[in-house]
Amino acid sequence: MSLEEIRQYIQLELLLDETAVIEDDEDLLLSETLDSLSVTRLVQHLESTLRVSIPPEDVTLENFQSLNAIHAYLGSRE
Amino acid sequence: MDFSWTEEQNALVEDARRFAREELGGDVVARDAAGTFDRTLWKRAAEYGVLGWAVPKEHGGSGHDLVTAVRLLEALGEGCRDNGLTFGLGAQMWGVQTALLHFGTPEQIERFLPPSLAGDSLTAYCMTEEGSGSDAFGLAATAVREGGEYVLNADKVLITFGPVADAAIVFAKTNPDAGRWGISAFLVDASAPGYTAHPVEAKMGLRTVPFGRVTLEDVRVPADQLLGKEGAGASLFTFSQGWERSLVLAPQLGAMQRQIDECVKFARTRKRAGTSIGKHQAVSHRIADMKLRLETGRLLLYKTAWLQQKGLPNLMEAALTKTYLGECFRDSALAAIAIHGGDGYRTKAGIERDLRDAIGGLIYGGTTDIQRNIVAGLLGL
Numbered sequence: 494m495s496l497e498e499i500r501q502y503i504q505l506e507l508l509l510d511e512t513a514v515i516e517d518d519e520d521l522l523l524s525e526t527l528d529s530l531s532v533t534r535l536v537q538h539l540e541s542t543l544r545v546s547i548p549p550e551d552v553t554l555e556n557f558q559s560l561n562a563i564h565a566y567l568g569s570r571e
Numbered sequence: 572m573d574f575s576w577t578e579e580q581n582a583l584v585e586d587a588r589r590f591a592r593e594e595l596g597g598d599v600v601a602r603d604a605a606g607t608f609d610r611t612l613w614k615r616a617a618e619y620g621v622l623g624w625a626v627p628k629e630h631g632g633s634g635h636d637l638v639t640a641v642r643l644l645e646a647l648g649e650g651c652r653d654n655g656l657t658f659g660l661g662a663q664m665w666g667v668q669t670a671l672l673h674f675g676t677p678e679q680i681e682r683f684l685p686p687s688l689a690g691d692s693l694t695a696y697c698m699t700e701e702g703s704g705s706d707a708f709g710l711a712a713t714a715v716r717e718g719g720e721y722v723l724n725a726d727k728v729l730i731t732f733g734p735v736a737d738a739a740i741v742f743a744k745t746n747p748d749a750g751r752w753g754i755s756a757f758l759v760d761a762s763a764p765g766y767t768a769h770p771v772e773a774k775m776g777l778r779t780v781p782f783g784r785v786t787l788e789d790v791r792v793p794a795d796q797l798l799g800k801e802g803a804g805a806s807l808f809t810f811s812q813g814w815e816r817s818l819v820l821a822p823q824l825g826a827m828q829r830q831i832d833e834c835v836k837f838a839r840t841r842k843r844a845g846t847s848i849g850k851h852q853a854v855s856h857r858i859a860d861m862k863l864r865l866e867t868g869r870l871l872l873y874k875t876a877w878l879q880q881k882g883l884p885n886l887m888e889a890a891l892t893k894t895y896l897g898e899c900f901r902d903s904a905l906a907a908i909a910i911h912g913g914d915g916y917r918t919k920a921g922i923e924r925d926l927r928d929a930i931g932g933l934i935y936g937g938t939t940d941i942q943r944n945i946v947a948g949l950l951g952l
């Protein structure tokens with residue numbers, strides 16, 4: 494999944510704002526841009542779209558803090 | 572879609588109901604009044620295998636799929652009138668064992684799971700604090716790394732089994748600057764210096780399981796008792812709460828079946844002015860509504876368990892199940908009291924206890940308001 498597709502899912506489905514600006518390195522978690530329900534939805538979306546399993550203990554700041562982090566983490570799961 | 576059960580499943584369920592009726596009875600009215608937790612009953616349930624129903628065989632359980640497991644728990648709740656006991660069993664199975672099985676290292680599982688399955692050890696799940704409940708991640712507890720150990724300070728409240736637990740899963744901040752992402756979970760021995768289990772607290776219902784405050788003052792926990800990665804505490808909590816929300820109310824369905832059976836019997840035999848009270852629609856419709864709640868609650872629970880078993884998303888279903896089953900049990904418990912009139916209000920009849928027990932289900936594992944927040948959020952609101 495491309496970084497752009499992840500960005501679009503967050504904009505359209507989680508923030509309900511297609512114009513929301515999310516930089517590649519912007520913090521999504523500490524800023525509470527994504528609350529815990531949104532993170533869970535994002536994980537489920539990634540799992541079902543990519544047909545990968547994301548162990549719950551991998552859902553950490555390190556792996557999900559920004560678009561870049563998520564993209565890199567998914568790369569490591571391929 | 573197939574609504575049928577295998578003969579093997581039916582036989583298991585039948586036996587679980589019999590076991591609960593014959594072996595998990597005792598004087599629950601007296602135990603409720605005194606607020607007594609009966610460890611003999613706990614051990615008996617463990618020996619029957621209840622705590623291992625959903626645990627894979629390779630870890631010492633019976634490895635039932637979750638739909639079978641919830642149906643067994645339903646049978647347990649039907650046969651056993653002690654809602655506190657069945658709630659306690661569910662809390663261990665879904666809150667504690669799930670966290671251990673999915674986040675624990677092989678060594679941790681090896682150490683903590685067998686005594687839990689055998690009923691020899693109880694583990695408390697310590698998240699709530701005076702300053703944080705629905706906003707669980709707002710906790711104040713801290714864990715500071717010092718060499719090969721963490722030093723924990725925590726003040727946890729409303730903890731099921733807190734006063735009697737042998738171990739605890741404790742949530743604390745390892746990185747205070749990272750909000751929820753700086754929370755970690757620890758397996759802590761209750762015998763560790765600085766760990767205090769405070770006395771049992773009186774409560775409205777579910778009085779046959781103890782709950783209370785647990786404090787940790789400079790408790791030194793070996794680093795290998797970190798449960799999951801550092802910073803994965805929020806994920807662990809969300810994950811195990813998902814399981815608990817989905818499945819913990821299964822025994823209440825059984826209790827609702829028991830209520831219906833008793834109400835039908837009572838309404839048929841109780842005569843007022845020469846007529847069975849069940850002949851009055853005001854009474855019979857109440858029981859019809861109880862049946863409606865039972866059947867609709869059942870469908871929701873089985874679907875949620877099925878999705879959970881398949882590893883499919885069930886956030887919505889879990890939140891609906893927790894809310895609906897909780898409120899159905901409350902409403903049916905209230906109806907059962909109304910149907911029994913003054914007898915329903917008498918403590919010795921054991922009917923009013925269901926209502927007191929039902930209220931807990933609207934609060935623990937996330938209140939019904941919080942569940943509705945989740946549903947609304949998933950609907951895009």
Ligand SMILES: Cc1cc2nc3c(=O)[nH]c(=O)nc-3n(C[C@H](O)[C@H](O)[C@H](O)COP(=O)(O)OP(=O)(O)OC[C@H]3O[C@@H](n4cnc5c(N)ncnc54)[C@H](O)[C@@H]3O)c2cc1C
Pocket residue numbers: 695696697698699703704705706728729730731732777782931934935936937938939940941944
């Ligand atoms: C029987 C029982 C067993 C328990 N066992 C455990 C245990 O083993 N371990 C543990 O850690 N905890 C346990 N708890 C604690 C339980 O998880 C909390 O009570 C629960 O999460 C609610 O938190 P609170 O009591 O602080 O209420 P609060 O969070 O203060 O809520 C008070 C009221 O405000 C509402 N509210 C709060 N925030 C919102 C919001 N954002 N939107 C809408 N409404 C809101 C709530 O729904 C509630 O009506 C147990 C509780 C009970 C009753």
